[in-house]
Amino acid sequence: MNFTIIPKKNGLENVDGFFFDGKCAGFKKDEPDVGFIYSDNPCRVSAVFTTNKFMASPIKHFKRYGQNFETNFILLNSKNANAMTGEKGVEDIDEILSYIDLPLKNPIMSSTGVIGYRLDIDRFKKVIKEFDFSSKNSDAVARAIMTTDSFKKELALEVTLSDGKKFNIASIAKGAGMINPAMATMLCFVLTDSDIPKEDMDELLKEAVDESFNKISVDGDTSTNDTVMLLTSAKNPYQKEAFKEALNFILFELSQMILRDGEGANKVVAFEVKGAKSVEEAKRASKALSNSLLVKTALFGEDPNWGRIASTIGASGVECDEDTLEIYYDELLIYGKDKRELDSDTEEKAYNIMRQDSFKITCNLNIGKGSYTSYGCDLSYEYVKINAEYRT
Numbered sequence: 001m002n003f004t005i006i007p008k009k010n011g012l013e014n015v016d017g018f019f020f021d022g023k024c025a026g027f028k029k030d031e032p033d034v035g036f037i038y039s040d041n042p043c044r045v046s047a048v049f050t051t052n053k054f055m056a057s058p059i060k061h062f063k064r065y066g067q068n069f070e071t072n073f074i075l076l077n078s079k080n081a082n083a084m085t086g087e088k089g090v091e092d093i094d095e096i097l098s099y100i101d102l103p104l105k106n107p108i109m110s111s112t113g114v115i116g117y118r119l120d121i122d123r124f125k126k127v128i129k130e131f132d133f134s135s136k137n138s139d140a141v142a143r144a145i146m147t148t149d150s151f152k153k154e155l156a157l158e159v160t161l162s163d164g165k166k167f168n169i170a171s172i173a174k175g176a177g178m179i180n181p182a183m184a185t186m187l188c189f190v191l192t193d194s195d196i197p198k199e200d201m202d203e204l205l206k207e208a209v210d211e212s213f214n215k216i217s218v219d220g221d222t223s224t225n226d227t228v229m230l231l232t233s234a235k236n237p238y239q240k241e242a243f244k245e246a247l248n249f250i251l252f253e254l255s256q257m258i259l260r261d262g263e264g265a266n267k268v269v270a271f272e273v274k275g276a277k278s279v280e281e282a283k284r285a286s287k288a289l290s291n292s293l294l295v296k297t298a299l300f301g302e303d304p305n306w307g308r309i310a311s312t313i314g315a316s317g318v319e320c321d322e323d324t325l326e327i328y329y330d331e332l333l334i335y336g337k338d339k340r341e342l343d344s345d346t347e348e349k350a351y352n353i354m355r356q357d358s359f360k361i362t363c364n365l366n367i368g369k370g371s372y373t374s375y376g377c378d379l380s381y382e383y384v385k386i387n388a389e390y391r392t
Contacts, residue, residue: 002162003242005249008170011138011154015168016193017041017233021135022144025127027079027113027120034127035076035144037189042070042105043231046201048209050226057082057089058109059227064090068198071106071231073097074189078147078174079113080120083224088118096124102133112147112174112187112225142172145187149174153257157246159194159239167194167236169246175258186213186258188228190250194243195234204244205230212251215374216259217290259377267378269299270360273313276370281318283372285363288316290376299378304342304350306335313363324366329353 008014018039022032049059065071075097082089096119097107111119142152156170175186196204209228228251259268271289276282289295292312298305306327313320327335329350334342342350353359 004160008156012170013136013138014156015191016235020141021137022140025123032140032144035141037074039072042072046205047229056225061093073107075109081113081115082111083115092119145174165237173254190230193233193235195238208247208251212255217376268358272362272373274371275365277319277368278370282370285316285318286372286374290374296379302354326364328362
């Protein structure tokens with residue numbers, strides 16, 4: 001390895017060329033709910049958005065700029081998603097951004113919160129006047145995007161290359177519920193001062209999202225506002241291998257934070273499917289497990305019975321056989337051709353594994369060489385029931 005990566009304290013303030021802050025506009029009580037990210041020069045930007053067909057107004061607004069545009073400003077808010085608000089929702093963004101007393105270039109807005117309500121423009125006008133655009137308050141902007149999150153999600157890394165030159169990368173994120181492996185109900189903003197080319201930004205961000213946020217599931221839903229955005233001030237050197245490793249690390253760690261903060265969740269579980277006919281079949285079975293509400297409630301109840309695991313794999317439609325299937329909790333075999341019933345000793349060991357904050361369920365289909373791992377969490381029956389009623 002011709003580079004070193006070390007974690008840094010705090011968050012976005014470690015990255016050269018950016019300013020940020022968060023203020024309370026009254027959408028929350030005495031907590032930041034509107035924030036900004038500002039750069040002293042226009043930045044290259046890359047983004048990955050929700051797969052939900054009903055994309056929120058901020059995403060529609062972003063897409064109107066076309067390909068390869070640069071920006072120097074992002075306005076962020078919580079409590080109102082500005083989704084399903086029609087053309088007026090996009091027009092409201094332009095009006096709000098017009099009140100910012102800066103030389104803006106292709107400004108962006110990103111929102112999270114309740115769907116179906118237009119933005120309160122007067123509150124935005126008032127809070128914008130309170131912004132200090134020379135501030136570097138990462139804590140405040142990280143808290144401004146929190147909704148049902150119980151803790152802020154923030155990471156920073158310093159990367160030193162073989163010649164001693166350095167670059168920095170840092171991120172803030174939010175997310176706790178309505179998360180499905182097709183991007184989560186989440187916002188994530190990654191800032192770097194590495195002079196990464198736009199084509200590499202697009203390539204590496206998509207890869208990193210696929211290996212992190214697209215592998216997690218809280219309750220199986222995908223929202224209208226999901227956004228992961230990467231911006232660079234391009235003030236420091238770039239080395240592709242080093243940047244890729246740093247970006248992958250940050251997004252994976254943030255995705256695990258989101259799982260740990262899942263609404264109603266107590267534990268994080270890795271679902272490894274191996275020995276599948278193909279990688280695609282392994283992925284299908286693994287995501288079926290991480291997304292299954294039946295599996296999630298069994299995990300919450302710390303029930304070591306493997307029945308829901310096997311049933312979910314069979315229902316996923318992948319090629320499988322009960323005579324070749326093996327199921328492990330961590331390294332403990334709980335189901336196999338010659339071990340179909342749980343004896344009291346295995347059941348007790350499995351129960352102790354399931355009491356942990358995190359563990360792995362491995363399902364070996366013993367058919368081929370395909371493998372894939374996704375990540376999920378437990379959910380209480382009460383959480384599933386309440387949210388099922390709410391969604392209908």
